[in-house]
Amino acid sequence: MAGSAGPEPPALKVASVTHRRAAGRPDAGGPGPLAECLFSGYKSVMTAVAGRGDAPSTESSGSSGEAPAADSGPRRIVVAGDWHGNEDWALSVIRRVPALLAGESQRLILHLGDFGIWPDRAGQEYLDRVSGALAGAGAELWFVDGNHEDFGRLGQLDQKPGPDGRVTVVPRVMHLPRGYRWNWHGLTWLACGGAVSLDRAVRTEGLDWWPQEEITTEQEVAISGGGHADVMVCHDCPSGVAHTFARPPPEWAPEDLARNDAHRRRLQRIVDAVMPVYLIHGHLHRAYQRTCDFGYGPVKVTGLDADNRLRNFATLDVTSMRWDVRAGWFSRFRRSAVVG
Numbered sequence: 001m002a003g004s005a006g007p008e009p010p011a012l013k014v015a016s017v018t019h020r021r022a023a024g025r026p027d028a029g030g031p032g033p034l035a036e037c038l039f040s041g042y043k044s045v046m047t048a049v050a051g052r053g054d055a056p057s058t059e060s061s062g063s064s065g066e067a068p069a070a071d072s073g074p075r076r077i078v079v080a081g082d083w084h085g086n087e088d089w090a091l092s093v094i095r096r097v098p099a100l101l102a103g104e105s106q107r108l109i110l111h112l113g114d115f116g117i118w119p120d121r122a123g124q125e126y127l128d129r130v131s132g133a134l135a136g137a138g139a140e141l142w143f144v145d146g147n148h149e150d151f152g153r154l155g156q157l158d159q160k161p162g163p164d165g166r167v168t169v170v171p172r173v174m175h176l177p178r179g180y181r182w183n184w185h186g187l188t189w190l191a192c193g194g195a196v197s198l199d200r201a202v203r204t205e206g207l208d209w210w211p212q213e214e215i216t217t218e219q220e221v222a223i224s225g226g227g228h229a230d231v232m233v234c235h236d237c238p239s240g241v242a243h244t245f246a247r248p249p250p251e252w253a254p255e256d257l258a259r260n261d262a263h264r265r266r267l268q269r270i271v272d273a274v275m276p277v278y279l280i281h282g283h284l285h286r287a288y289q290r291t292c293d294f295g296y297g298p299v300k301v302t303g304l305d306a307d308n309r310l311r312n313f314a315t316l317d318v319t320s321m322r323w324d325v326r327a328g329w330f331s332r333f334r335r336s337a338v339v340g
Ligand SMILES: [Fe+2]
Pocket: 037, 038, 082, 084, 114, 146, 283, 306
């Protein structure tokens, strides 16, 4: 069953989980490095202006289809949103994987970014403990980069991808570089991480902010030139999925708000070139699902919530692209009044 289907086990006592402050970050002054992530504590109202209307529900209480050949990839995976280096939360999710993916020979968590690559000792300890928990669960975790990652370290690691194109950060934890593609059961998947930190003004470059958070023009051209993919896995939400937000907090500089808008438009241009049928993203810290029309046909867009939230993760059947969640698990963010 999915993340919130049925009674929650003791391992997911949300209120008891303390949001971990990031490693390598001074305790005094400034915002929490990851906890104060984009959109955290910032009420959003999403509007369905891009949609043709709600799609038929893809929610399912079970999987369908025949078991695939062993070499065609997993049949079911766990997809998770922003963890922000929250070790308690990360381990609690990972420990559930054997039950969530019972019967799967390849247990995989696909992570939507802000996983928690962070500098210094505490950042490494987080990775080591996640790696150990994955070993205990017999699982791997693949992640696209978010905006809160140590891109200095990721950039170095990305110089040495494995033969499959994925980048091993620590055992069982793999980064999917922007533009990385793979195939499961006849569907082509495309990784495209990156987003803008709206609170950049209160961060320090190289300490808790890195300019590589943004998709570059060169990356946009390369990814778009790669042609069609059926499924895009992103951190940011493309601009065609319209949403409006309440008044931004004062520490968000106008130039960063503009930078954010430009980044979402850039991602939309990539989407328009790649023309995925499914798009899954994090960053907004909202679990929702909507069908949008970007001009080439319906696109099922799914977002997931952040750490410490029960709608942070769910099981997805990648043969049918059906989420194993109960009805109503995803919000549709129906057309709402614009705020702010
Ligand atoms: Fe985040």
